[in-house]
Amino acid sequence: MNQLLNANNQGIPLSILSTDNFDSWLSQQNELVRTWLKQTQYKGCGLSLIPNHTGALTQVVFIVETPEHYFSCGELAKQLPAGQYSLKADTKHHEAIAFSWAIGCYQFDVYKTVEKPQVTLGLASQTLADKVLKQVEATVLVRDLINMPPADMMPEHLAQTMSDLAEQYDANMSQLVGDELLEHNYPTIHAVGRASCHKPRLLDLTWGDEKHPKVTLVGKGVCFDSGGLDLKPKVGMRNMKKDMGGAAHVIGLAQLIMTNNLPIRLRVLVPAVENVVSSNALRPGDVVKTRQGLTVEIDNTDAEGRLVLCDALNEAQNDDPELLIDFATLTGAMRIALGTELPGFFSTNRKIANDIIDAGEDVFDPVWQMPLYQPYKELFKSEIADMTNCPTVPQGAAICAALYLQYFVDEKTDWLHFDVMAWNNRKLSGRPLGGEAFGIRAVYTYLASRFNA
Template identity: 50%
Template sequence: MLATLLAVAPPDTVALIPVTKAGLPDWLAGQSPETAAWLKTVGFAGDAGSVAFLPGGDGARALVGVSALDDLWAFAGLPTSLPAGSYHIDAALDARAATRAALGWALGSYRFTRYKKTDKPLAGLVWPAHADRGEVERTASAVTLVRDLVNTPACDLGPAELADTARALAEEFEAALDVIVGPDLLDRDYPAIHAVGRASPRAPRLIDLRWGNPEHPKVTIVGKGVCFDTGGLDLKPSSAMLMMKKDMGGAAHALALGRMVMMAGLPVRLRVLVPAVENVVGGDSFKPMDVLKTRKGLTVEVGNTDAEGRLILCDALAEADSEQPALLIDFATLTGAARVALGPDLPALLSNNDSLASDLLAAGTEVEDPMWRLPLWAPYRKGLDSKVADLSNVTSNGFAGAITAGLFLQDFVSKDTPWAHLDTYAWNSGTRPGRPEGGEALGLRAAYAVIAKRFG
């Protein structure tokens, strides 16, 4: 992605002149009648995303329609739509706009080519003056990590491969890594993770990465790592199983957020916890109405084996909470209910801390990575009551599924721990500028912005 951002401008670089629809008449006022006639002929009206190459002049130029100069996605469609070559932005951009232009270009250069190669070259952009290269590089690399992991099918990305990704991060940033595998999960008291993943020949595991000065504030990130979800014995229909390679999207976000924190060298004690499993059908599958032990000591009756994500998260959250971190965030592709309520673009945010929730919402607006808060509505907690265990993993009425999932997780986090749960889709259902169909980072940039502001 960053290979399309050029450090040195080649002599034949094409100038990209951004104009808004409202600003086009003012720009035309300073041009020749021939230029105005040409733009009328080609139908250029300044609509966002439109491009018109200009004839004549001292060098190659093209007008680019943008909604605003500081729109993150203003130039994001150009790496794949422009002819191959080198381009520079011919406009006075402040640091914010320049950084967003470079980041949008980088994100728009993403292609998943692991299984299907392409020879079509991408257009390159000269780094805009005043762009924050560090911000662009860590964000682009983190989003790429999420997209690559989510796009990779389960045949090549199981719990072991997810641990390998964490291991590569640990080696790159000199972090400590502990991976607890298979029966060792029982020995070290992670029984719910083991129960969900034990039926798969690809052993379940807990990935535990630590980085930073132990004296710094503790920031812990948890990510749901269900590398494939058949639904277990409560088997999904085939149509619902097609997208389940992305059920480790929460883990991808957690690892990517950890990458951003480490790349920036933030003064925090970072911990990333990823319970990694496959939820499959086998002779050792956990069953409906089983009662599972958890790390916190609470017992859980299994009302549905397809609500497995919260079962692995509860063990990881209990461990995370035991250290009383200054901030705890978990990411999970947890409920279809969140998608029904908010659609694919908006992660559902649930939090026990109003200040943290407000910061995340504000950051989401600021960096164009929005989310929407749902309440941890206490009266709904009664729906998780069980007659034989401390709680059930699902309600019987089916209402408010994203909220009741959050309420389930809240039972494993102390009231005094600032905690946010992001129920994210991790997927683009269609292609838009800078956002190709497939795996996507949703809520990642906002979460990083909050961590950097609070502790940076």
């Protein structure tokens, strides 16, 4: 990634402008440039490679409607000849342009050889280049984790990823594996993952000064979700390698926090399991006692994410964190409500919610708050246990899933729950088909502002 951005201003000039500024820019160009653009019928939109009188590339112009959008130049690097380019744009747009330039070069290349753009963008400072590259690298980490085939991204692989991250940033990482979960009272994590030959585990990373404010991240790490005995249909199961997308999000966010050395005491909890069918698989109708002590009747084994999260959320309370945030690919209902490209979230603190929405708008990483409508808690009634793991009616399913999790969060804790797609269903500028990070730049921007980094 480092070769994509630097502080070298000696390359081919690359002018990136909004459509509103094109005429002004054009009036300042020499006759050769104006003639070239006229003869090539350039309409003041998109890319133009401008040669000199010998035919050598002498400058590039790229006109977009919104250069401040963090994905506006996502396809640009792939369209240019190899070489060093020097950015010429409004200074206030440099960060967004640099991010979209670099993230647009992303390709998942673990299993095949791909031709990568041989281009570098020169920025005004190395400080800016480094700042942008940290955001890009966190996004790439999230995408790579989600894109990995499930056979190569099981609970033990997630554990190795977090262990490597801990070593890189001088953090502490521990894990409970298999029956150790029962010994230390994490019964729902064990119940969901016990049927797999890939043992369930709870991954636990801590970093930072203990005197700093405590922020805890929890990520759903269902490395593959068959639905369990309530088996998913073929279409629904095809991309279920992405069901560990919540874990990928908190791992990427943790990297962003640590690499920028935010003054917080960070904890990351990832319940990592595979939800499969076997002779000892969790059954519809079973009753599981959670870490908190509530008993839960299993109405649907495909509502397993909330089961692994509830024990982890309960554990998170032990530190009395100032802020508790979880990410999960929890419900299809959220995608019905908001589509696949806008992540919904729930919050027990309206001010924090509004601040994160604003932060997301600033960095073009939009998020949308959904309501924790308390009357729907009545839908969790069970005749034989304290509650069920999901209502029997389909309406309001994303809200109900969040309400289930709220049972396991202390009332005084500021808590946010992100229900994300973690996947691009269509190719957009800088966003290829496959794994995607939603909301981590919004949350990081909020954290950096709140804790004065």
